[in-house]
Amino acid sequence: MSLLELRDVHVRYGAIAALRGVDVTVESGEIVTLLGANGAGKTTTLRTISGLLHPHTGQIFFDGRRIDTLPPHDIVGLGISHVPEGRRVFPRMTVTENLAMGAYRLGRPRKSDFDRVFALFPRLAERRHQDAGTLSGGEQQMLAIGRGLMSHPQLLLLDEPSMGLAPLLVEQIFDIIKEINEQGTTILVVEQNAAQALALADRGYVLETGTIVLSGPAPELRIDPRVKAAYLGEG
Ligand code: ATP
Numbered sequence: 001m002s003l004l005e006l007r008d009v010h011v012r013y014g015a016i017a018a019l020r021g022v023d024v025t026v027e028s029g030e031i032v033t034l035l036g037a038n039g040a041g042k043t044t045t046l047r048t049i050s051g052l053l054h055p056h057t058g059q060i061f062f063d064g065r066r067i068d069t070l071p072p073h074d075i076v077g078l079g080i081s082h083v084p085e086g087r088r089v090f091p092r093m094t095v096t097e098n099l100a101m102g103a104y105r106l107g108r109p110r111k112s113d114f115d116r117v118f119a120l121f122p123r124l125a126e127r128r129h130q131d132a133g134t135l136s137g138g139e140q141q142m143l144a145i146g147r148g149l150m151s152h153p154q155l156l157l158l159d160e161p162s163m164g165l166a167p168l169l170v171e172q173i174f175d176i177i178k179e180i181n182e183q184g185t186t187i188l189v190v191e192q193n194a195a196q197a198l199a200l201a202d203r204g205y206v207l208e209t210g211t212i213v214l215s216g217p218a219p220e221l222r223i224d225p226r227v228k229a230a231y232l233g234e235g
Contacts, residue, residue: 001064003028003186004049004080004155009058009068011041011048011210018044020210021058024188026155031177031187033197033218035231036207042190043085045207046157049188050082051075062155077105081153085160085190087144091133095124098132098143102150109150117146120176138169142176149180156180158189162196174200194231198222206231 004026011019018041026032036042047053049060051072060068067075076082081102089098099117103109118125121142127135132143141161148156161177162170174196181187191197198204198218206214206227214226221227228234 002026002061003063004188005061006045006049007059007061009045009048009060010056011044011053012056018210019048019055022207022210022212024205024212024215026186026188028154028186029181029184030203031181031189031201033201033204034188034190034207035192035194035197035204035221035227037230038192039209040207041210042207043159044210046082046084046159046188046190049075049157050080052082073105076151076153079152079154080157081148081151081155082157083144083148083159083161085163087137087140089132089135089140089143089147091131093132095128095130095132095135095143099124099147099150102147105151113150113152117149120149120179121146138165138173141165141173145173145176145180149185153185155186155188158187160190160192162191162193170196194227195222198227 002025006022006024009019009022022045034042034045048055051070055068059066062078099114100109103113123139124142124146161173178200198221201218204218204221205212
């Protein structure tokens with residue numbers, strides 16, 4: 001049984017069909033990447049998994065349970081954590097307070113959870129009393145990921161973690177995503193940065209105008225002529 005399974009998921013915004021029959025599976029322990037151009041439906045897919053949107057038709061299963069009718073807080077409770085595009089940290093709260101918000105479903109945040117996040121992101125440890133709004137873009141991304149980890153997710157959904165970051169920082173963030181995965185968290189990551197996402201992931205899916213047009217092991221997608229031409233700027 002797959003950890004996550006989307007079966008023929010259709011999502012509409014009014015008259016606009018954003019997802020038109022999406023099938024995606026994620027196995028426990030994997031890093032899976034969802035690639036696609038602007039407007040392909042990547043963010044919509046993540047928002048539908050985390051319960052912020054509901055499918056018009058189709059089903060989503062997590063750990064054998066149907067989740068597509070549940071509200072977002074129940075889905076967090078089952079072990080899915082969503083790190084949204086654009087970070088969305090609480091600017092007037094400190095780093096520590098932002099992290100504590102990620103643990104709200106557990107009641108009081110545990111020291112061991114803070115310790116884990118600060119070990120992954122030493123920069124956040126140094127800035128723990130600083131307001132999140134004054135952090136750099138890269139630090140805010142670290143904080144958003146750290147906050148996502150505070151609820152002990154089995155599955156972490158990451159929406160464009162590399163967006164707007166300098167190349168060196170992108171590399172650092174991707175190394176940390178790998179480390180989080182090695183510590184036992186399954187990851188579904190949406191990326192525009194196809195080359196780096198495919199270097200990180202085990203498998204990938206390519207979304208075009210709301211439909212999956214290609215999927216396979218990441219090393220195969222990296223050499224696929226269609227991926228090279230459309231997403232890797234080669235060929
Ligand atoms: P990007 O990389 O630009 O974020 P994306 O692949 O994440 O793109 P989505 O944000 O999922 O794409 O959008 C998919 C489609 O749904 C687009 O055509 C978009 O214009 C449309 N869409 C997204 N949100 C809404 C909304 N709230 N109301 C109407 N249409 C929407």
